[in-house]
Amino acid sequence: MDIQRKDVHNSETPVLCQACESRHRGVCGALTPDQLLQLSKHSTRRTVEPGTELVGESLKTKSYSNIISGVVKLSKMMADGRQQIVGLQFAPDFLGRPFRSENGVSAEAATDVKVCSFPKAAIERMISEMPELEHKLLEQTLTELDEARDWMLTLGRKTAGEKVASFLLLIATHAFPDNESDSVTFDLPMSRTDIADFLGLTMETVSRQLTKLRKDDVIRILNNRHVTVPDLTRLSERAGF
Amino acid sequence: MDIQRKDVHNSETPVLCQACESRHRGVCGALTPDQLLQLSKHSTRRTVEPGTELVGESLKTKSYSNIISGVVKLSKMMADGRQQIVGLQFAPDFLGRPFRSENGVSAEAATDVKVCSFPKAAIERMISEMPELEHKLLEQTLTELDEARDWMLTLGRKTAGEKVASFLLLIATHAFPDNESDSVTFDLPMSRTDIADFLGLTMETVSRQLTKLRKDDVIRILNNRHVTVPDLTRLSERAGF
DNA sequence: GGCGCCAATTGACGCGCATCAAAGTGGCGG
DNA sequence: CCGCCACTTTGATGCGCGTCAATTGGCGCC
Numbered sequence: 001m002d003i004q005r006k007d008v009h010n011s012e013t014p015v016l017c018q019a020c021e022s023r024h025r026g027v028c029g030a031l032t033p034d035q036l037l038q039l040s041k042h043s044t045r046r047t048v049e050p051g052t053e054l055v056g057e058s059l060k061t062k063s064y065s066n067i068i069s070g071v072v073k074l075s076k077m078m079a080d081g082r083q084q085i086v087g088l089q090f091a092p093d094f095l096g097r098p099f100r101s102e103n104g105v106s107a108e109a110a111t112d113v114k115v116c117s118f119p120k121a122a123i124e125r126m127i128s129e130m131p132e133l134e135h136k137l138l139e140q141t142l143t144e145l146d147e148a149r150d151w152m153l154t155l156g157r158k159t160a161g162e163k164v165a166s167f168l169l170l171i172a173t174h175a176f177p178d179n180e181s182d183s184v185t186f187d188l189p190m191s192r193t194d195i196a197d198f199l200g201l202t203m204e205t206v207s208r209q210l211t212k213l214r215k216d217d218v219i220r221i222l223n224n225r226h227v228t229v230p231d232l233t234r235l236s237e238r239a240g241f
Numbered sequence: 242m243d244i245q246r247k248d249v250h251n252s253e254t255p256v257l258c259q260a261c262e263s264r265h266r267g268v269c270g271a272l273t274p275d276q277l278l279q280l281s282k283h284s285t286r287r288t289v290e291p292g293t294e295l296v297g298e299s300l301k302t303k304s305y306s307n308i309i310s311g312v313v314k315l316s317k318m319m320a321d322g323r324q325q326i327v328g329l330q331f332a333p334d335f336l337g338r339p340f341r342s343e344n345g346v347s348a349e350a351a352t353d354v355k356v357c358s359f360p361k362a363a364i365e366r367m368i369s370e371m372p373e374l375e376h377k378l379l380e381q382t383l384t385e386l387d388e389a390r391d392w393m394l395t396l397g398r399k400t401a402g403e404k405v406a407s408f409l410l411l412i413a414t415h416a417f418p419d420n421e422s423d424s425v426t427f428d429l430p431m432s433r434t435d436i437a438d439f440l441g442l443t444m445e446t447v448s449r450q451l452t453k454l455r456k457d458d459v460i461r462i463l464n465n466r467h468v469t470v471p472d473l474t475r476l477s478e479r480a481g482f
Numbered sequence: 483g484g485c486g487c488c489a490a491t492t493g494a495c496g497c498g499c500a501t502c503a504a505a506g507t508g509g510c511g512g
Numbered sequence: 513c514c515g516c517c518a519c520t521t522t523g524a525t526g527c528g529c530g531t532c533a534a535t536t537g538g539c540g541c542c
Contacts, residue, residue: 074390076390076391076393076394078394078398078399078481079481079482080481082398082399083398084393084394084397084398086390086393086394087390097383097387098379098383099380099383100383103387104387104390104391105390131372131375134372134375134376134379135375137379138339138375138378138379138382139340141379141382141383141386142338142339142340142341142382144386145382145385145386145389146338146344146345148386148389148390148393149315149317149327149328149345149346149389150317150345151393152317152325152327152389152392152393152396153317153319153325153327155393155396155397155441156325156396156440156441157319157323157324157325157441158319158323159498159499160498160499191519191520192519192520192521193519199397200396200397200398201499201500202499202500202501203519203520204499204500204501204520204521204522205498205499205500207520207521207522208499208521208522210520210521211521211522223507223508223509224507224508224519224520240319240320240321241320400528400529401528401529432489432490433489433490433491434489442529442530443529443530443531444489444490445490445491445492445529445530445531445532446528446529446530448490448491448492449491449492449529451490451491452491452492464538465489465490465537465538
């Protein structure tokens with residue numbers, strides 16, 4: 001399998017989400033058993049393939065989802081086709097833009113993705129009734145904002161080499177948030193073209209920088225996907241830290 | 242409950258914030274007169290000059306503020322001095338990162354800025370007691386996230402010319418959010434260097450693109466600061482739309 | 483007015499990344 | 513095992529923007 005956030009991420013006692021049929025810290029973590037039961041009547045659970053569009057850029061959102069496993073890319077496109085990936089979301093993130101039907105961002109599965117979806121109306125009603133839920137949403141949104149701003153520094157001020165190293169570091173830390181050792185191995189959740197769209201580069205430049213990192217023994221790559229980083233410190237130096 | 246929320250939100254007549262001694266739509270808009278009175282005992286109001294640091298990058302935040310007037314720039318810096326402005330905040334935005342002492346972003350006044358500050362503890366207590374306030378925060382945070390993602394597209398995929406045009410468009414729309422006509426005039430809230438740091442460019446490139454826009458009659462500039470845009474449509478074409 | 487100071491402009495040049503093109507690699511069905 | 517296809521790598525060339533340096537322009541001060 002590919003990227004998978006290590007079980008439940010800091011969990012002390014994650015609530016069992018009956019709707020999602022899985023333990024995680026998504027939105028359901030804020031609900032009581034009764035509320036979960038009620039919500040689960042309206043929820044649907046499904047697994048989609050890479051490339052599936054989960055939320056259209058200008059389409060009205062009809063539902064919100066918890067990501068149970070996998071990676072989702074959020075992207076924006078210009079009229080002439082230029083594209084920028086503006087964020088990646090991992091389990092157990094919440095997917096969807098509350099309080100607005102359009103958000104100008106399209107969400108697409110990068111890997112196989114398991115999601116648990118709720119109708120828009122149900123979620124918004126629960127939000128207005130449950131401060132806990134709103135608080136949880138605020139926390140996630142603030143975290144996403146922090147991450148977006150970090151990435152703006154990467155996009156605006158880093159060189160191609162630093163960008164690619166930053167990307168590898170991002171995936172490494174999200175795949176194993178609690179990793180203590182200095183070496184990691186993981187699978188890249190997306191193609192060179194996608195990586196380029198995330199970094200504001202071209203596919204060719206990404207490829208060249210990856211081979212440079214390989215030649216300098218900062219990383220090793222098997223089958224174009226499977227990456228091992230023997231020393232995270234050296235990688236983060238390459239990323240500009 | 243629902244009605245009340247809606248009311249506070251879309252109110253045409255913003256609530257008088259006794260703490261800030263000014264009518265605006267900031268956080269105070271969610272409070273009742275009693276709560277405002279209580280809060281105002283702990284608030285301080287001040288005006289600062291351009292360049293004043295309002296929140297340090299790694300300093301612990303001790304207070305939160307409403308921006309009453311002026312423009313604040315949020316920026317990040319790398320160890321070697323490279324800098325990126327990751328956001329601009331206008332009145333009546335809320336300034337500060339709840340639920341975390343560090344946020345990795347420093348806030349600096351771009352223009353003369355009037356702020357109304359509250360101690361961290363007071364705000365966080367009120368948040369936990371007032372769902373209304375938390376909702377307002379969530380709304381602003383979501384808006385900031387949308388704006389951050391828009392800017393990521395600009396940073397990652399637009400040319401220098403498109404970037405500068407996008408910046409002018411951003412200022413024009415924020416200076417006069419309700420502008421209906423196709424021509425606007427406004428003052429740039431910051432220097433060429435700051436603009437460059439916001440766009441991921443150099444000062445020289447910003448300057449060259451501005452003179453190009455001037456020569457093409459898309460904009461006019463007086464005294465290096467005062468800008469008039471005769472036709473917003475032509476400007477937004479230059480921005481990549 | 484003359485002077486100094488700082489921000490902005492303009493010019494000359496080089497480098498980093500994009501662009502275009504071709505060859506290599508892995509995956510999969512026949 | 514072979515051939516096909518999508519993806520990736522590698523190479524050659526060009527351009528956009530960065531870099532460095534000189535000039536201009538605004539503004540307060542003596």
